[in-house]
Amino acid sequence: MEVSPWLWVIFSFSVLLQALVILADTNVQDTSGLNGIAANWEPQPSNWLGNDPCGDKWVGIICTGNRVISIRLSSLGFSGTLSGDIQSLTELQYLDLSYNNKLGGPLPATIGTLSKLQNLILVGCSFSGEIPKEIGQLSNLAFLSLNSNKFTGTIPPSLGSLSKLYWFDLADNQLTGGLPIFNGTSPGLDNLTNTKHFHFGMNQLSGTIPSQIFNSNMKLIHLLLDNNKFSGSIPSTLGLLTTLEVLRFDNNAQLTGPVPINLNNLTRLAEFHLANCNLTGPLPDLTGMNSLSFVDMSNNSFRTSDVPTWFTTLPSLTSLYLEKVGISGELPKGLFSLPAIQTLRFRRNHLNGTLNTADFSKQLQLIDLRDNNITAVTLGAGAQYKKTLMLSGNPFCNQGDSNGAICKATGESNPALQSYSTAFNCPGLQPTCSSSQALSPNCVCSVPYRGTLFFRSPGFSDLTNASYFLLLEQTLKAKFLNLSLPVDTVAIHDMLVDTNNNLQMSLEVFPSGKVQFVEQDISGIGFILSNQTYKPPPVFGPYYFLGQTYSFSSGLLQTSESKKNRIPLIVGVAAGGAAVVAALLAFTVCIIRRKSKPKQTEERSQSFVSWDMKSTSTSTAPQVRGARMFAFDELKKVTNNFSEANDIGTGGYGKVYRGTLPSGQLVAVKRSQQGSLQGNLEFRTEIELLSRVHHKNVVSLVGFCFDQGEQMLVYEYVPNGTLKESLTGKSGVRLDWKRRLRVVLGAAKGIAYLHELADPPIIHRDIKSSNVLLDERLNAKVSDFGLSKLLGEDGRGQITTQVKGTMGYLDPEYYMTQQLTDKSDVYSFGVLLLEVVTARKPLERGRYIVREVKAAVDRRKDMYGLHELLDPALGASSALAGLEQYVDLALRCVEESGVDRPSMGEAVGEIERIVKMAGAGGVAESASGSMSYTSRTPPHPYDGDSPSDYSGGGLPSMRVEPK
Structure with a gap:
């Protein structure tokens, strides 16, 4: 039996393709998915070459067997979008693209098909649009961190289906609407009984906080609803969350009503923030809440009351902020001797009588009593209080012999104490580093990884206390070294409390044994901080990190063009051979199709190419997705030869005709005229843009015509005018x-x-x-x-x-x-x-x-x-x-x-x-x-x-x- 030469060609081609696949260890579907994702990024990781991500150990890729299970690519400076190709990675368990602040656009709904995904971490990117409801399908998801992006819309109720969710962070976005709850058919946040972290601060969430959202089955330890637009009162069901350790409702100006009286049930609560709301009723009674370290209830509309007795009963208290809350009377001297107390702020109240600080804690750094009614001060003999005491605006300061320092007016702002900063250990003169490098605490010039740490509710207020921050540095460095990352030292500096009441500080991580990190190092460091692998000392409380793009030397990250030029030789030769075979096949098929191709189609194609050639030098053919290209004769027929009866409008572009396609669909055909105000560029722009957008409030493009010297656009017919x-x-x-x-x-x-x-x-x-x-x-x-x-x-x-x-x-x-x-x-x-x-x-x-x-x-x-x-x-x-x-x-x-x-x-x-x-x-x-x-x-x-x-x-x- 004689075998056709073409069959041998096809057989050889298939063998060649199979050989290429055998050479690779990685699942073909995963490889295609990663290449599809990378195609939307610029620059691209340096070694994402060839077709074997697992075998070639692509940067940020971790595999089990031949399947990709983890992507960790933080702070690498990617810009672009996350492609729907992510759905190809069906074994993916971890996805971390944090701190790529030019990576944005909508999050593809296809991410909801990754049934094995456990961690979805996109901190500090620029993703926008609504959070896909399809994320609610990720039944294995335990860690969802989408904070510090540009997401809009409401919190999808479907996220209430994530029964395994432990960490839920949507903070610092532009989310609106209320907190969804179970309504009998769709789930809500009240279904998340195993979740320990609700971090929803710094959004535009509004409406009342539904009482059903809290129940005794929940295991929440962090509830952060600060800096939103919630209204109404705090529901009494809050008292059911007996596991709660951190609570923030501050900066919700429309939050009103009394604080629930069962708040005392929260005996594990350590940080409590209610500042800058419009809460009424009596000042909350915090008796028995012995774990409290930080309390801020300033600037509310509480009913005027005497100094409460619980002031001196909280053994762990470090910071008590009660500015403008209507308390009156004399402060008990036992308040100043609480063992851990650091800061007391009572500005703009009705405190009176004698201030007695004769017995004070060595930890106490600041007492702010400005604008009260204090008439006398007893500082005690011998060891007088010599830290910051502020009394301006009190009758005491109107006396001629008053203390000038403590009565000095300091304006509206709170005093800034000198905060901690990592010290340099240089035995001699400090070396001079190049502009791209910095001096490490060990006095070595290198390129550090930089970013900002934000602590959402620290349990202290003394930013001068070196013991806190030395411990923070030591535990950070230890975590990096325990995970085999080449870190020499870490440095923290520039601490401040920002407008959202977060303690922020700059962080620098310096490399060990080299001048700068490589991509894999940065990926590892970023993942530790974005994934909350590092747990700070308990006094620091919950945190998040925003890393900066790391400045690699030339060649580490590459553009897509340079990537093409660095494909290994063997793959290039193999691909070249495949291309030759494919070209021969394509040439044959083209000849066969050309013989049977209608003349009309050929002319239409040539017309389109001719139009493109006459455009500007940078023009390309329209990137049409679903828009049909019509022949002139087709549109002439559907408009009844552009009859006057179908003429439905005239503008600067030309005339518009009603038409009926053979399918029965009504269309509007916009036909240009000679000298039209809309030229080739605008014509092409409208085709390309409308073919890529699909929304019920955007007109649909059915197709276009560039044939026989005519330019026409075909839209859906919209009957009721403009x-x-x-x-x-x-x-x-x-x-x-x-x-x-x-x-x-x-x-x-x-x-x-x-x-x-x-x-x-x-x-x-x-x-x-x-x-x-x-x-x-x-x-x-x-x-x-x-x-x-x-x-x-x-x-x-x-x-x-x-x-x-x-x-x-x-x-x-x-x-x-x-x-x-x-x-x-x-x-x-x-x-x-x-x-x-x-x-x-x-x-x-x-x-x-x-x-x-x-x-x-x-x-x-x-x-x-x-x-x-x-x-x-x-x-x-x-x-x-x-x-x-x-x-x-x-x-x-x-x-x-x-x-x-x-x-x-x-x-x-x-x-x-x-x-x-x-x-x-x-x-x-x-x-x-x-x-x-x-x-x-x-x-x-x-x-x-x-x-x-x-x-x-x-x-x-x-x-x-x-x-």
């Missing part, structure tokens, strides 16, 4: 206040999706009412992406670019600096908000709506005094619930400086609150059945603006490109 046409009455769709709120909410969600969930993020650059479309149910859809820009391609949050946009909506900061950021869209959206409530054009006859509203606002008056500016079609002011909050948001969005504007995610949250206030939650569902129309067919939304849209002395809508 928001602009509704506001001006052209479309026949009348929007009342509630429907307008639903429309701007939908638009805000669409823009927020572009900014925070698109990958990479997208700046629209032309947000305006004519680019917001209304579908059959009056859902808003953002359209027209011809001017849009991808954000973050260079790793920054801004783009330097020529100014483009529409006058009246254009961000003045962008116009002046040519620095485009997502806050430029926020400004335009703010103008849109004002346009929606006034139905006035942003620029008309020289009048600018932003300036008009700012000048007219009077917050002392009903409706802010804006009656003359509001759209009369909105009706009586009594029906405009939430208008004041709406105007406040709009004016925040149009602040002159971008940093003062909210993010679009924040704007969405605020509009959602206004929608609830106005009772507009169900409007969208019923809109299609209740809206009113005029008899004529409305113009189609894709026609854009034309110069006639602006009359009088105002400026027409225009693209602005200064020279």
Whole structure:
């Protein structure tokens, strides 16, 4: 039997591929997954070469057998996103990408398929968007640390299914909403009875703290809800958490009501923070809470009371902060002699009588009694108290013979005591190090690994006490050495208490036996700190670490281009041989397909290539994902030869035609005309961007045509015109206040999706009412992406670019600096908000709506005094619930400086609150059945603006490109 030569070629090719696989020890699926992940990063780890991560010991990769079980890649300076290829690593147990602060974008939902994952650690990155609910499927997850990112949205209730979770840290993000609880069908945080750490501080969580969230089965030891926006009272079920050691509710300004009287049940509590809330009722009775070391209940609205008796009964107390809490009477002298006491702060109370510090603890560093009613002081004979005593603002200091030092006014700020700093052990002169190096405590020049330690609730306040910090240094170094890391010394310095009441300090880790660490060293050090492997001395309490990107010498980390040039020779030869065989096969297949290929398809392909060649030198073919490329004849047919009957609009770009595809789908075909304002670059931009985004509030691109010299875009058909046409009455769709709120909410969600969930993020650059479309149910859809820009391609949050946009909506900061950021869209959206409530054009006859509203606002008056500016079609002011909050948001969005504007995610949250206030939650569902129309067919939304849209002395809508 004669065998075809082609069969031999195919057989040889398959043998070659099998040989390549046999040469590698690592599972092929894992290798492909890692390569897919690395393709989205720049730079890449230096030795991620070839196809054998396990055998070649790729940096940060740990394997069992031929399967990857751990990825540890902290502080390596990666930028990019985490690819959905992570789902390929089905045996993965540990994932740590911490301290890569340019690694961001949304977290892929496919991470929820990693059923064996135990630790998910992404501390100090820039991940954004909502936390995927699919994480709740990770039944083996024990350690979830997503703190210090940019996550938005609510805490997914599905995370309540993580029955094995031990560490739960979502702190320092932009999370909103309440704490989810079990509602009979979906889980909640109250299901997490085995979790010991709830770290949710430094977010924007709000609402009341539900009483059901705490129960006697829970094993919580850390409950950190500080620096949020919780309201209502502290539930009495808090007293059921008898295992609790650290409790923080501080800096929740709307938290009110009395402190639960069963707080005394928390006998293990060591650190207790309630400062800067609005708590009422009596000062809590802490009798019997003998483990307490740090108590801060300052700046609340407690009922005025006498000095409580429990002051002198807490044997472990180091720090007592009770500023402005309404206590009166004379301080007992036994308070100053508590064995561990370090700091007493009682400023702005009603303390009176005689201050007696004759008997004091040697640990006591500071007594702050400013602004009270103390009339006399007894310092005692002999060993008088010589540390810091502050009495300014007391009657005692009005006496002529008063002590000048203790009565000296020090202003509002608390005194700064000299904090601890690691000492240098240099027997002679200190050596001079190069600019990239630093001097270690052992006086050796090397490149240290740096970062900042944040202790969330230390049990002490004396930052001068060397014994604490020497112990911290010793235990840190010991942990690194016990895990065989080449560490010589560690140094800590620059300690301070930050605005979030965290004790922070700078940390430097110096290498041993070499000038600098290698990638594997940094990966190991970072993992110890991010994974909480290192446990500090108990007095320091819970902590987190934010590491800096380590500065390697050239060549350790590489770009993807250099990676290609360093593939081992044997792999290169093998791959080359495979490529030759593949090329022969492809050539044959191409010849066969060419013979049967329709001429029309060939012409269409050539037309597309021709268009690309005529573009700018940096252009590439559109990166289409799901968008169909139509032939001219196809679109001619579906629009009935572009008949006048199907003409539904005209704009600067050209005409828009209604069409019906063979499938029955209605589409809008946007056909350019000669001399169109939208050129090849904008045409390609819109194709590429719309083909990659999918959201219910963003218009869908069905396809495009570049054939026979024509440029056309094919969109989903949106029947109810633009928001602009509704506001001006052209479309026949009348929007009342509630429907307008639903429309701007939908638009805000669409823009927020572009900014925070698109990958990479997208700046629209032309947000305006004519680019917001209304579908059959009056859902808003953002359209027209011809001017849009991808954000973050260079790793920054801004783009330097020529100014483009529409006058009246254009961000003045962008116009002046040519620095485009997502806050430029926020400004335009703010103008849109004002346009929606006034139905006035942003620029008309020289009048600018932003300036008009700012000048007219009077917050002392009903409706802010804006009656003359509001759209009369909105009706009586009594029906405009939430208008004041709406105007406040709009004016925040149009602040002159971008940093003062909210993010679009924040704007969405605020509009959602206004929608609830106005009772507009169900409007969208019923809109299609209740809206009113005029008899004529409305113009189609894709026609854009034309110069006639602006009359009088105002400026027409225009693209602005200064020279």
